[in-house]
Amino acid sequence: MTRYLLVTLLLLLASCQPAVSGPVTTTPAVTVKDPWARPAMAGPMGMTSAVYFVVVNEGPDADALIGATTDVAGRVELHETRRRGDVMEMSPVSEVEIPPRGQVTFQPGGLHVMLMDLKRDLKVGDSFNLTLRFRKAGDIKITVHVREGGM
Amino acid sequence: MRLWVLAGIAAAVTALAVLGTVLLLAGRDPDLPVQTTLPDIQLVDHTDQPFSLAQARGKVVVLGLVYTHCPDICPLITYRMQSIKDQLARQGLDSGVLFLTVTFDPERDTPEALRAYIAAHNLDTRNWRFLTGNPETIASLTELLGFYTERVSPVGQSAGAATGGSALDIPYFITHSDRFYLVDKLGRVRASLPGSRTDVEQAVRLIRRLTQEAP
Numbered sequence: 001m002t003r004y005l006l007v008t009l010l011l012l013l014a015s016c017q018p019a020v021s022g023p024v025t026t027t028p029a030v031t032v033k034d035p036w037a038r039p040a041m042a043g044p045m046g047m048t049s050a051v052y053f054v055v056v057n058e059g060p061d062a063d064a065l066i067g068a069t070t071d072v073a074g075r076v077e078l079h080e081t082r083r084r085g086d087v088m089e090m091s092p093v094s095e096v097e098i099p100p101r102g103q104v105t106f107q108p109g110g111l112h113v114m115l116m117d118l119k120r121d122l123k124v125g126d127s128f129n130l131t132l133r134f135r136k137a138g139d140i141k142i143t144v145h146v147r148e149g150g151m
Numbered sequence: 152m153r154l155w156v157l158a159g160i161a162a163a164v165t166a167l168a169v170l171g172t173v174l175l176l177a178g179r180d181p182d183l184p185v186q187t188t189l190p191d192i193q194l195v196d197h198t199d200q201p202f203s204l205a206q207a208r209g210k211v212v213v214l215g216l217v218y219t220h221c222p223d224i225c226p227l228i229t230y231r232m233q234s235i236k237d238q239l240a241r242q243g244l245d246s247g248v249l250f251l252t253v254t255f256d257p258e259r260d261t262p263e264a265l266r267a268y269i270a271a272h273n274l275d276t277r278n279w280r281f282l283t284g285n286p287e288t289i290a291s292l293t294e295l296l297g298f299y300t301e302r303v304s305p306v307g308q309s310a311g312a313a314t315g316g317s318a319l320d321i322p323y324f325i326t327h328s329d330r331f332y333l334v335d336k337l338g339r340v341r342a343s344l345p346g347s348r349t350d351v352e353q354a355v356r357l358i359r360r361l362t363q364e365a366p
Contacts, residue, residue, distance in 0.1 A: 038226050041267040046259075046322075050222035081223045086345065087299050088224045089326040108227050109347060115222070116322065124273060148230060148272065 029059030030098065030137035035130065035144045042118035049122050050079075050112040051130060051144055054105050057098040065096045065104075067133040070144075074117030081109055095135070108149065122146045183341040183360065187295060189214075189334060194253065194284035197265035202282055204338065210249040211361040212334035213354075216298055218256035218325055219268040227347035228331060229272060234351045236279065239358065247362045250279035255293055255300045256325060257283045296340070299328045333357055336366040 035053035057063055068076045081090045088109070096111060098104050106112050113130070115122075122128070126146040131139050189212075191205040215232050217225035232250060239245040254260035260268075265281040268274075283289075293300055302323045329346035333354075342357055 038222060039271045039273070040222070041271045043267065046220070047264075047267060047271060048220050048222040079223075083329070086328050086330060087326060088329045088347075089303070090223060090324055091303075108223055112223055121271070123271070148226075 028137065028140075029057060029061075030063055030134055030140065031056050031058070032132060032140055032142050035142045036149060037115070037122060037128075037144045037146050039122050039124050039126075039146050039148065040115070040118055041121050043121075046117060049073075049115040049118065049146075050108075051115065052106045052108065052112055052149075053142065053144075054103055055096075055098050055132075056103045057100060060100050061136065062100050063098045063137055064135045065098065065132055066094075066135050068113045068130055069133070070115065070128060070130045072119050072122065072128045073115035074119065075115075077114045077116070078111070079114040080111050083109070098134070124148060181342065183333075183335075183357065185335075186340040186343070189338045189340065190292070190295065192284070192288050192292060194282040194288070195262060197262050197269060197276070197281040199262045202280060204251075207249050207251065207334070208338050209336050209366055210247055211336060211358055212338075213248060213250045213331065213358065214334055214340075215250070215252040215331040216255050216293065216296075216327070217252055218254050218327070219260050219264050220256065220322075220324065221327075224327075224329055224347050226272065228329065229274070231347060231349045231351065231354075232279075232331065233272075233274060235349075235354050235358070236275065238351055238355045242355070242359075244355075244359060244362060245278055248278065248358060251282060252279070253282045253284075253289060253292065255289060255298070255327065257286050257289050296332065297328075298330065299326070301326045333361060335361050335364060 033054040033056060035051060037051040038049050040047040040049035055065060065078065068078065070076060078093045078096060079090055080093050081088055096104060104111065124147055127143050129141060130144050131141050133139050189204050191203060194202050194204070196202045213232060213235060215228055217228055229252065232252070236245065236250055239248055254265065260283050262283060265283060269276060269281060302325055304323050329348070330343050331346055331349070332340050333342040333344065335341050341361060344354055
């Protein structure tokens, strides 16, 4: 009887142990917060949209956003709008460095992911998937919500 | 000679616009000097109806300039104009104010494209017309206002130079001024607001002043 109780107790204790085998999960160094996009219509008029978000790098090394893909657009580019006096000029950028233990904000009037040749309408309230490609962190898939918004 | 006169007017309008913008960004309400008078040009609205700027006389006009392929700044300008329109409606001032948005990309921005833009941004078109028209006519308006536009291709080259032919052969974007204008009941431009950075409350105060002027 004593042996039976001892075995039962050992089994109960074993069931309370945290798992020590299998993959070890760690917090990823790069995360993406608050993604959203402007509404735009697809079709022959070929409107464009822009995606905004915040990239947070909690790691000790710099990383870089080097591209993006989505099935809602035929062409996806990283762009930056810059102010020159009261003139706004927009140009593509090949990559955006994300500093170690820092963050970069993609926002109206600045950095954004440009969606061209839209395959479907992006209406307020819709959402779609976007994959951001980082040099070190690899691909990060995010869900982007469509809404209006200002600076 | 005519070119020199136009250039002089555009330079004066630009100088006044810059001064006004500096005051606006400093949080001070500027005086509202006459900068120029809108020409009586013929355009087409988003419902395919002809529209003459002279039709706006008797109302205060909030005049914006955008292009629908602009993903970043033009939606902000439109968003600011919609916010001003909403504020005016709440204050019961909207019936005396007409909102006009003129495209500076008329080759692509047909009335159908303007309708798509309105639908995409869910805009209330009561008292708001979106206008397109002859490219030369619209270029004369932007020149008069000193509103800068320049086509660029996605790779940063001049679109026209990059193609060696029609600039519509490849996609292009447009580097442009970030402003919109307040026009009095006589069709005179009285203020240039800093576009996407416009303070909505301040704009409403200026519009109120213009609505109180005798026609």
